Amino acid sequence: MDRVENLAHSVKREARGATRVAIVGGGYAGMAAAAELASRNIPVTVFETARALGGRARRVEINGVALDNGLHILIGAYRETLRLIELTRQPQEATGLVRLPLELIVHPHFRLRAPRLPAPLHLAAALIFSRGFDLAGRMRAAGFIAAMRRKSFSLGTDTSVEHLLASHRQPPAVTHYLWNPLCISALNTQPHEASAQIFLNVLRDSFNGARTDSDLLLPAMDFSALFPERAAAYLTLHGGSVRLGVNVEAVLRTADGFQLAAEDGRFSHVILAVSPHRLSTLIAPHGELAEVNKLVQDFSYQPIHSVFLQYPPGSRLPFSMGGIEATYSQWLFDRGRLCGQDGLIGVVISASGVHQELEQDELARRVHAELSAHFPGLGAPRWHRVIAEKRATFTCSVGLRRPTNRTPIPRLYLAGDYTASNYPATLESAVRSGVACARLVAEEES
Numbered sequence: 001m002d003r004v005e006n007l008a009h010s011v012k013r014e015a016r017g018a019t020r021v022a023i024v025g026g027g028y029a030g031m032a033a034a035a036e037l038a039s040r041n042i043p044v045t046v047f048e049t050a051r052a053l054g055g056r057a058r059r060v061e062i063n064g065v066a067l068d069n070g071l072h073i074l075i076g077a078y079r080e081t082l083r084l085i086e087l088t089r090q091p092q093e094a095t096g097l098v099r100l101p102l103e104l105i106v107h108p109h110f111r112l113r114a115p116r117l118p119a120p121l122h123l124a125a126a127l128i129f130s131r132g133f134d135l136a137g138r139m140r141a142a143g144f145i146a147a148m149r150r151k152s153f154s155l156g157t158d159t160s161v162e163h164l165l166a167s168h169r170q171p172p173a174v175t176h177y178l179w180n181p182l183c184i185s186a187l188n189t190q191p192h193e194a195s196a197q198i199f200l201n202v203l204r205d206s207f208n209g210a211r212t213d214s215d216l217l218l219p220a221m222d223f224s225a226l227f228p229e230r231a232a233a234y235l236t237l238h239g240g241s242v243r244l245g246v247n248v249e250a251v252l253r254t255a256d257g258f259q260l261a262a263e264d265g266r267f268s269h270v271i272l273a274v275s276p277h278r279l280s281t282l283i284a285p286h287g288e289l290a291e292v293n294k295l296v297q298d299f300s301y302q303p304i305h306s307v308f309l310q311y312p313p314g315s316r317l318p319f320s321m322g323g324i325e326a327t328y329s330q331w332l333f334d335r336g337r338l339c340g341q342d343g344l345i346g347v348v349i350s351a352s353g354v355h356q357e358l359e360q361d362e363l364a365r366r367v368h369a370e371l372s373a374h375f376p377g378l379g380a381p382r383w384h385r386v387i388a389e390k391r392a393t394f395t396c397s398v399g400l401r402r403p404t405n406r407t408p409i410p411r412l413y414l415a416g417d418y419t420a421s422n423y424p425a426t427l428e429s430a431v432r433s434g435v436a437c438a439r440l441v442a443e444e445e446s
Helices: 001-018 028-041 079-090 121-128 136-150 161-167 172-189 194-209 228-238 275-282 289-297 335-339 360-374 427-444
Strands: 021-024 044-048 058-060 065-068 097-100 103-107 110-113 216-219 241-242 253-256 257-260 269-272 301-310 321-324 330-334 344-350 383-394 413-416
Touching: 001 216, 001 413, 021 058, 021 079, 021 257, 028 044, 028 079, 028 427, 065 383, 079 121, 079 228, 079 241, 079 427, 103 136, 103 161, 103 172, 110 121, 110 172, 136 172, 136 194, 216 335, 241 344, 253 301, 257 269, 257 360, 269 301, 269 427, 275 289, 301 360, 321 360, 330 335, 344 360, 360 383, 413 427
Parallel strands: 021 044, 021 269, 044 241, 103 321, 269 413
Antiparallel strands: 058 065, 097 216, 103 110, 253 257, 301 344, 301 383, 321 330, 330 344
16 A cells, blocks of 8 residues: 555656746736745746836836836735735745725815724724715715625626616715725726626625725835745745746647747746737637637727826825825825835826826826825925836726636636636736636646
């Protein structure tokens, strides 16, 4: 019996030794897959075109200052992202996140802050004591959440967020200050075309679980350092490697696996963790993936503009993160409070809108004018920079079909925030997709 067991273990080790995974793309999805595989001692090589890890959430250095190519936040419900940050960070390192109770501010008219009460009392109290709605509006907002809870946050047929809110008679002020900003920030899609079911999934996970699920987690470091670079170090410790500045132009099938164009190595498995518009180029030669290719080619995209303004030292906002009532500016981040970058303000503008009609310098000028109108003490910015991700996310529209992680080609998988899930294009959905692909690989090799 012992000899049989030893033989089985020997065969299993040999099979595991033949496993070599290539991950194309070093964003949050790709590095999540890499970290999960490394934790299972499966050899991994990551190929990333850029010189910095993170994809659409990576470090960009401007004037010697570390910025991000997109301003993002996490919430307490992002369990997989938080788990992998903990897995990969060194014990002496801080998490790199500032955890705050849920607080939504649209200066100067609206403020909602959740007290430290058990769920769901924290949300009920936040709505009851919110500033900016009359009593009827607060009751309507609370009634909407209660109605969705009774339906388990599930719709029989998907519809738009705008239609869902209208059908539940949400007052204009509640829609304007609460639901619309949440929809645009979470789905990066305007309410008239955004999927109500995906929106409800976000509300369910953030508002219907533990109190800490609704906490805001604001980054105290750049997004490359927050997770992808930690994952790269973790991967190296477990025998893997990351190759930066390598553009994989094709994935070729071989008799026993795959070869990446311009690479000598052979791989047993490949995880494609690239953006959907780049994915199309990689999979187009493979006839088995024609349906997948059609799905991603049918996607439309939404932009995210990040406007950075460097004000004189000591310039501060009255909050770490909040919104303002404005034409262009949506959410503001005080990088001095969060990252120690004194006087630096980051402004995120999500989804499509009138801001797309402006040249970048003009957009920065108008954003500065809006900030000055609300906070006159800021002074004049010493420099500015606009980073425009024109295809930051897919349009999270009603009934959108998205490809699964498993493809018709055995041992070839897709990872990315665009793959099929009940979440919009967020860091958490990217991470979940990477973990799902890693587990598919591990299941095959177990």
